Amino acid sequence: xxxxxxxxxxxxxxxxxxxxxxxxxxxxxxxxxxxxxxxxxxxxxxxxxxxxxxxxxxxxxxxxxxxxxxxxxxxxxxxxxxxxxxxxxxxxxxxxxxxxxxxxxxxxxxxxxxxxxxxxxxxxxxxxxxxxxxxxxxxxxxxxxxxxxxxxxxxxxxxxxxxxxxxxxxxxxxxxxxxxxxxxxxxxxxxxxxxxxxxxxxxxxxxxxxxxxxxxxxxxxxx
Amino acid sequence: xxxxxxxxxxxxxxxxxxxxxxxxxxxxxxxxxxxxxxxxxxxxxxxxxxxxxxxxxxxxxxxxxxxxxxxxxxxxxxxxxxxxxxxxxxxxxxxxxxxxxxxxxxxxxxxxxxxxxxxxxxxxxxxxxxxxxxxxxxxxxxxxxxxxxxxxxxxxxxxxxxxxxxxxxxxxxxxxxxxxxxxxxxxxxxxxxxxxxxxxxxxxxxxxxxxxxxxxxxxxxxxxxxxxxxxxxxxxxxxxxxxxxxxxxxxxx
Numbered sequence: 157x158x159x160x161x162x163x164x165x166x167x168x169x170x171x172x173x174x175x176x177x178x179x180x181x182x183x184x185x186x187x188x189x190x191x192x193x194x195x196x197x198x199x200x201x202x203x204x205x206x207x208x209x210x211x212x213x214x215x216x217x218x219x220x221x222x223x224x225x226x227x228x229x230x231x232x233x234x235x236x237x238x239x240x241x242x243x244x245x246x247x248x249x250x251x252x253x254x255x256x257x258x259x260x261x262x263x264x265x266x267x268x269x270x271x272x273x274x275x276x277x278x279x280x281x282x283x284x285x286x287x288x289x290x291x292x293x294x295x296x297x298x299x300x301x302x303x304x305x306x307x308x309x310x311x312x313x314x315x316x317x318x319x320x321x322x323x324x325x326x327x328x329x330x331x332x333x334x335x336x337x338x339x340x341x342x343x344x345x346x347x348x349x350x351x352x353x354x355x356x357x358x359x360x361x362x363x364x365x366x367x368x369x370x371x372x373x374x375x376x377x378x379x
Numbered sequence: 380x381x382x383x384x385x386x387x388x389x390x391x392x393x394x395x396x397x398x399x400x401x402x403x404x405x406x407x408x409x410x411x412x413x414x415x416x417x418x419x420x421x422x423x424x425x426x427x428x429x430x431x432x433x434x435x436x437x438x439x440x441x442x443x444x445x446x447x448x449x450x451x452x453x454x455x456x457x458x459x460x461x462x463x464x465x466x467x468x469x470x471x472x473x474x475x476x477x478x479x480x481x482x483x484x485x486x487x488x489x490x491x492x493x494x495x496x497x498x499x500x501x502x503x504x505x506x507x508x509x510x511x512x513x514x515x516x517x518x519x520x521x522x523x524x525x526x527x528x529x530x531x532x533x534x535x536x537x538x539x540x541x542x543x544x545x546x547x548x549x550x551x552x553x554x555x556x557x558x559x560x561x562x563x564x565x566x567x568x569x570x571x572x573x574x575x576x577x578x579x580x581x582x583x584x585x586x587x588x589x590x591x592x593x594x595x596x597x598x599x600x601x602x603x604x605x606x607x608x609x610x611x612x613x614x615x616x617x618x619x620x621x622x623x624x625x626x627x628x629x630x631x632x
Contacts, residue, residue: 164560164598165588165625234598238556241597243489247390247403248482250456251555254607260555262600338601344623346616 167234172342174227175335179360181220182328186364189371192308200302207284207304208294228270235263258334265331272324279311312375321372325365332361384410385477389424391436392484394493397500401493403482413473417460418443418450420472437496443468445610448545451552452497453484458549458608466547466610486552490559490594501548503594504562508546510590511583512566514575534572541569543611550605550613556597561605563591564617571624581628588625 160166188206191199206212251260258265287293296302312318336357340346345353386409394401408424415423418440425435441449450467454460460470475481483497491499542565550561567584570576576583599618606615 160629163588163625163629164558164592164596165622166629168598169622169626234600238558238597238600241489241557241595242555243487243491243557244401244493246453246456246484246487247392248456248484249453251604253457253461254553254604255555255602259600259602334601341601341615341619342599342622344619344626346619 167230168342171227171230171234172339174223174230175339176343177220177223178227179332179336179339181223182364183360186367189368192305193371193374196305199308200296200304203304204296204302207288207296224273228266231263231266256334258330259338262331262334265327268327269324269331272320272327275320276324279317283307309375309379312372313379315376318372318376322369325368328368329361329365332365333358336361384412385472385475385479387411387420387475387478388480390480390482391497392493393436393496394485395495397492397494401496403484411472413471415472416443416468417452417454417470417472418468437494437498439498440468445469446545448547451486451499451501451548453482453486453552455482458486458553459547459610463607464610464612466545466549469610486548488548488551488557488596490557490596491548491551499548501546503596504546504548504559506594507559507563507587507590508566511579511586512570514570515579516575528574530573538569538572541565541572541613541617544569544609544613545611547610549608549610551596553604553608554597554599555602555604556600558599558605559591559594559596560599560618560621561609561613561615563587564615564619564621565613567621567624568617571620580624581631584621584624585628588621 161170188199188202191202296304298306312321337354340350340353340357386407389406389408390403391406392401393404406424406428408420408427411420411423418438421436421438428435439449439451441447443450445466445468448466450459452459452467454467454470459465459467461474462470485491485493485497485499486501490503491501494500544562544565546562548562551557551559567580567587570583571580601615601618603615606613
């Protein structure tokens with residue numbers, strides 16, 4: 157057990173586990189966001205619950221942040237190590253002959269997702285933390301009603317932000333198109349069920365980011 | 380045949396020895412038959428070079444029938460060139476057209492240093508094998524009947540598929556991370572699938588992976604390029620099996 161993170165396969169496994177965790181997180185985030193389209197009241201209720209329930213705030217949220225940081229740091233560490241293993245660069249290398257663009261550019265799609273996450277944190281997460289823990293307002297209210305849905309709508313008024321979010325989700329889709337399947341392979345799950353899993357992975361990788369894009373556009377055009 | 384062959388421009392990596400700096404050099408060959416293998420085309424070039432008093436291009440080759448794993452070469456950006464399921468000796472010139480420019484480089488990886496021109500040192504693979512790619516059975520005079528331990532057809536087939544790996548290193552050469560996991564995965568699998576190999580399976584996978592890391596190979600990111608370029612069609616399932624074997628062995632302690 158000791159030093160498992162010092163071995164190539166151990167690192168790969170840790171990368172896959174954090175990826176699987178983050179994919180579950182993205183899915184629940186998507187489901188909650190979807191309520192903002194279906195029922196603003198339910199969206200407000202869930203947002204308030206998620207934002208104030210101690211298990212989520214003090215247990216799950218820190219795990220999530222550690223998971224995100226770990227996945228990024230390990231991603232960059234592996235990229236640097238792998239570059240070092242390369243030796244002299246090929247004069248001609250025809251990567252498209254044997255692998256997908258997504259699989260060869262995880263560091264780029266991942267890097268853009270990181271940039272998007274920073275913007276997303278500045279937009280939503282930091283103001284939330286400020287209101288709740290710096291200002292000390294845990295009520296979730298503004299002018300006598302829940303503020304969450306209203307804040308969400310206001311954020312998607314400027315078209316540049318909507319465009320930025322769309323770009324972010326395109327990169328998420330590209331990352332997931334390789335990442336979903338890759339995470340299972342890394343944990344050793346490659347068997348007779350893999351074909352079905354691959355299909356599900358492709359659907360997840362396209363539908364979830366597309367859903368996020370739809371939600372952003374929906375609020376831009378309906379507010 | 381004369382006059383109907385192909386005229387080609389070759390861009391070949393020339394490097395005097397391991398410590399010299401190499402460079403790409405252009406050569407022209409004429410009247411190359413489409414029926415020649417790629418290595419025969421290289422022979423034509425070398426004869427030409429020897430006749431004009433130049434140093435011939437050094438390249439690895441041995442059996443020339445696709446089983447020894449010696450011939451390497453990164454041709455037009457792909458390990459063993461543009462065809463599938465073949466080694467360079469099985470690549471035919473009919474895959475190219477008259478007037479083509481062909482780029483020929485050695486297999487690249489920090490763990491495969493160039494010895495000369497297109498010849499690379501692949502002894503890192505041998506050291507990985509020495510770390511555990513065998514079974515410790517005393518075969519001197521008391522060999523048991525092979526059929527005394529029944530093995531399922533499925534396991535036998537999978538083990539045999541893994542064992543077809545010829546250790547050519549195309550997987551490493553083609554991998555953007557210079558990872559050796561397809562090779563090690565195949566070697567781990569061919570033993571782990573059989574009862575004779577299972578006795579030492581846990582130690583084997585840990586020792587072979589440790590040696591693989593020590594040699595400076597990169598980490599697999601599951602692009603699948605190795606599986607496509609492998610002359611023997613070794614499947615990615617072998618890497619997944621190695622991952623399972625390794626994690627189980629390591630977590631059990």
